Amino acid sequence: MPLVDMQKIVKIYASGENEVRALDGIDLAIEAGEFLAVMGPSGSGKSTLMNILGCLDRPTEGTYRLDGVDVSRMSANQRAEIRNSRLGFVYQNFNLLSRTTALENVELPLIYGQAPMSVRERRARAREIIHRVGLDGREKHTPAQLSGGQQQRVAIARALITDPPVILADEPTGNLDTRTSQDVMGIFERLNDEGKTVIIITHEHDIAEHARRAVTFRDGKIVQDGPVERRRRTQEAHP
Amino acid sequence: MTGLQRVGSIVWIGLRAILRHKMRSTLTVLGIVFGVGCVIVMVAIGAGAAKSIESSIAAMGSNFIMIFPGAVTQSGARIHTGQSTLTEEDAEAIKAECPSVAYVSPSSRIAAQVVAGEQNWGTQIQGAGVEWPFIRAWNVSEGSFFTEGDVKGAAKVAVLGKTVADALFPQGGAVGQTVRIKNVPFRVVGVLEAKGGSQVGQDQDDTIVAPYTTVLKRLEGRNRLGAILVAAADPALVPQAMSEMESLLRQRRRLQPGQDNDFMMRSQEEIAAFANQSAGTISMLLGWAALISLIVGGIGVMNIMLVSVTERTREIGVRMAVGAKGRDVLSQFLIEAIVLSLVGGALGIGGGILVSRMIAENAGWPVVVTPGSIAMAFGTAALIGIVFGFYPAWKASKLDPIEALRYE
Numbered sequence A: 001m002p003l004v005d006m007q008k009i010v011k012i013y014a015s016g017e018n019e020v021r022a023l024d025g026i027d028l029a030i031e032a033g034e035f036l037a038v039m040g041p042s043g044s045g046k047s048t049l050m051n052i053l054g055c056l057d058r059p060t061e062g063t064y065r066l067d068g069v070d071v072s073r074m075s076a077n078q079r080a081e082i083r084n085s086r087l088g089f090v091y092q093n094f095n096l097l098s099r100t101t102a103l104e105n106v107e108l109p110l111i112y113g114q115a116p117m118s119v120r121e122r123r124a125r126a127r128e129i130i131h132r133v134g135l136d137g138r139e140k141h142t143p144a145q146l147s148g149g150q151q152q153r154v155a156i157a158r159a160l161i162t163d164p165p166v167i168l169a170d171e172p173t174g175n176l177d178t179r180t181s182q183d184v185m186g187i188f189e190r191l192n193d194e195g196k197t198v199i200i201i202t203h204e205h206d207i208a209e210h211a212r213r214a215v216t217f218r219d220g221k222i223v224q225d226g227p228v229e230r231r232r233r234t235q236e237a238h239p
Numbered sequence B: 001m002t003g004l005q006r007v008g009s010i011v012w013i014g015l016r017a018i019l020r021h022k023m024r025s026t027l028t029v030l031g032i033v034f035g036v037g038c039v040i041v042m043v044a045i046g047a048g049a050a051k052s053i054e055s056s057i058a059a060m061g062s063n064f065i066m067i068f069p070g071a072v073t074q075s076g077a078r079i080h081t082g083q084s085t086l087t088e089e090d091a092e093a094i095k096a097e098c099p100s101v102a103y104v105s106p107s108s109r110i111a112a113q114v115v116a117g118e119q120n121w122g123t124q125i126q127g128a129g130v131e132w133p134f135i136r137a138w139n140v141s142e143g144s145f146f147t148e149g150d151v152k153g154a155a156k157v158a159v160l161g162k163t164v165a166d167a168l169f170p171q172g173g174a175v176g177q178t179v180r181i182k183n184v185p186f187r188v189v190g191v192l193e194a195k196g197g198s199q200v201g202q203d204q205d206d207t208i209v210a211p212y213t214t215v216l217k218r219l220e221g222r223n224r225l226g227a228i229l230v231a232a233a234d235p236a237l238v239p240q241a242m243s244e245m246e247s248l249l250r251q252r253r254r255l256q257p258g259q260d261n262d263f264m265m266r267s268q269e270e271i272a273a274f275a276n277q278s279a280g281t282i283s284m285l286l287g288w289a290a291l292i293s294l295i296v297g298g299i300g301v302m303n304i305m306l307v308s309v310t311e312r313t314r315e316i317g318v319r320m321a322v323g324a325k326g327r328d329v330l331s332q333f334l335i336e337a338i339v340l341s342l343v344g345g346a347l348g349i350g351g352g353i354l355v356s357r358m359i360a361e362n363a364g365w366p367v368v369v370t371p372g373s374i375a376m377a378f379g380t381a382a383l384i385g386i387v388f389g390f391y392p393a394w395k396a397s398k399l400d401p402i403e404a405l406r407y408e
Helices: A046-053 A076-086 A102-111 A119-132 A148-160 A178-193 B003-020 B022-058 B088-097 B132-136 B148-152 B162-168 B212-220 B235-253 B268-311 B313-321 B326-363 B371-397 B401-406
Strands: A004-015 A018-030 A035-039 A061-066 A087-091 A166-170 A197-201 A213-218 A221-227 B064-069 B072-074 B077-079 B101-116 B119-128 B140-143 B157-160 B178-181 B184-192 B207-211 B227-232 B263-267
Touching: A004 A046, A018 A046, A018 A221, A035 A046, A035 A178, A046 A166, A046 A197, A076 A087, A087 A148, A102 A119, A102 A148, A102 B003, A119 A148, A148 A166, A148 A178, A166 A178, A178 A197, B003 B022, B003 B326, B022 B268, B022 B326, B022 B371, B064 B235, B064 B268, B088 B101, B088 B227, B088 B235, B101 B132, B101 B162, B101 B212, B101 B235, B119 B162, B119 B212, B132 B227, B148 B212, B157 B162, B157 B178, B162 B184, B162 B207, B178 B207, B184 B207, B184 B212, B207 B212, B227 B235, B235 B263, B263 B268, B268 B313, B268 B326, B268 B371, B313 B326, B313 B401, B326 B371
Parallel strands: A035 A197, A035 A213, A087 A166, A166 A197, B119 B207, B157 B184
Antiparallel strands: A004 A018, A004 A061, A213 A221, B064 B227, B064 B263, B072 B077, B101 B119, B101 B178, B101 B227, B140 B184, B157 B207, B178 B184
C-alpha cells in the first residue's frame, strides 16, 4: 500500500460566479521512501496539491489516504493532529516565529503534540535535531540573527522534530542563493537516504534534479510523471 | 503531552507575547490600571463619605430635632416669600409650652471672613442660644460659652471652633482677644473642644458660635431664624416632642385643619436616613463613573488584542500548520488578554489604595478601602479580560491556516 494514495482528487474554488478547478481528477500514489518533485508553472495546481497533501485543506471530491488512513474527510482538529504527527512542513519564506529563538521555533510542534513530554525532554530533543541540521551554537539566535540558509535549516529541524514519515517542502530554495540552495537540498537528500519520504514543490529544474521522481502539473492535471535523471551533485559536499 | 503541561506551555506562550510587545502591553495595561484604580478610589470616597455622615449624625445625639422654615401657602398656591417663617417667639414658646422638650436654641448661619491681626480665615458663623452646648453635647475647652445676658444684649462675643482658633491664633491664647467678622469686632470668650469627626469633606471644628441675636442683627440684618434646634428630654420622647411642637406652631400661626405647615421638622433619625440615602446615591454615581472607565479600559484591551491578532496572523498560521488546534489558539490569545487585565487589575488596586491614602492625608477626606471593593475590582478586571479578549481570540482561532500563512 502506498504511503500517499490520492484518487480522483478534485479541488474547486468558487470565485464569484466562476468556479476554478484547481485540481481536476488527480490520481497520485507515493511510496514510502520516495523523493518526489512536483513541477509546473504557477497556477497549474501544484500549491493546491501541496495544501491537500499537507492536510491544510480538504479536496472537493476524491479520497486521500495517508498511511492507510482516509484524511480527506477529517475535521479541522483531526487534521491538526495529522499535521503535527505525520507531516513536516518547509516553506519558501521559512515561516519561523520572529523574536523567538531557533530552539523554541524547533520545539513548537511538540507543544501541540499528543505524546506527554516534559520541557526538559523537549529542549533535549530540539537540541539534537538542531545538531542534525548543523546549527550547533545557534540555538539562542532569533531568525533575524540568522542567514537565509540557516533559517531554512531551523525550519527543516522544526519539520523533523515530531519524526514524521513525510516531509513537504514548498519551493524551499526559492529565497536562497544557488550555493545555499545546494546545501539545503543536500539536507533533503540525506533525509531521504535516512528513509524519509520527501515531496518538494519547485519550478526549477536543477532543484528537481535532486529528486528521484518528478510529477509535472498543468491546468490542474498531471501531464508528466517519471523518474529523474539523477545528478546528486551535492552528496559529496554533505557526507 | 499531559493536559497540565499543555496548559502551562500555552500560558507561557501568552506571557512571552506580552513581554515581547512591552510598549503595547504597557499601554493596554494602563487602561485597566486607571479603570480599576478609579473603582477603588471612587468606592473608597463613597464609603468614607457614608461613614463620616453616619458618625457626624450620630454625634448630634438621638434626641436631636431640627425645625426648618417651610413654604408659605396663600390661596392654595405654594409660594416662597424669601423670608423665614420661624421667629424668636416660636423658640421661646416651644421652650415654655412643650413639656417633652428639654433644650431649645434659635439658629442662624452665615459664611464670613474672619480677621485677627495678621491672620484671616473663612468660616461659618453660627448664631445660637445659650442652650446650644447641651443640644450639640459640645463644651468649651477654654474660657466659657456666652451667657443669657450676651444673647439679650446682642453682645459682640464669639466662641471659636478649634480649627478657627488654631488658624487665627497659632500661638494660642485666643480667649480675650478680638476678631473682626465682616468688620464687626467680636471679643473671644471661649474655644470649643475639638470634635474630631468631620462631615463630608467638611471640618466640624471649622466654625464660630455667637449669640443668634448678634448674628441676626449685626451680621445678617434680619430678624427671622434660619432654624430652631431642639433636644427632646429623652430619645424615647422625640415623637411626642415633635407632635407637641407641631400643634403649638400650627396654633401660633392659626393654621386651619387641612392647611399645610409652613415649617418642617426632622428628627436625627430622619436626617440620618436622608443623609444615608444621599450618600448611597453619591456612592452609586461614583461607582458607575468608575465602571465606565473600566469598560473603556476593556475596549482598549479588545482593540489591542484585535491589532495583535491581525499583526500575528502569520504566526497563527505557522502554529496551526504545525498542529495547533482552534482551541489552542483561542486559549493562547484569551490568556494573553486575561493576563493583561489581571496585571492591570493588580496595579490598579495598588495605585487605587495609594491614591485613596493620599486623598485621605492631603485633602482630609475620609476614605475607606474595603476588601469588597478590591475583590470587585479584581473580579471585574478578570471578567473584562475574558469578555473583551474573547472576540479577538475567537477570531484568531477561526483563521484558515492557508490564508494565515499567505498573509503579508
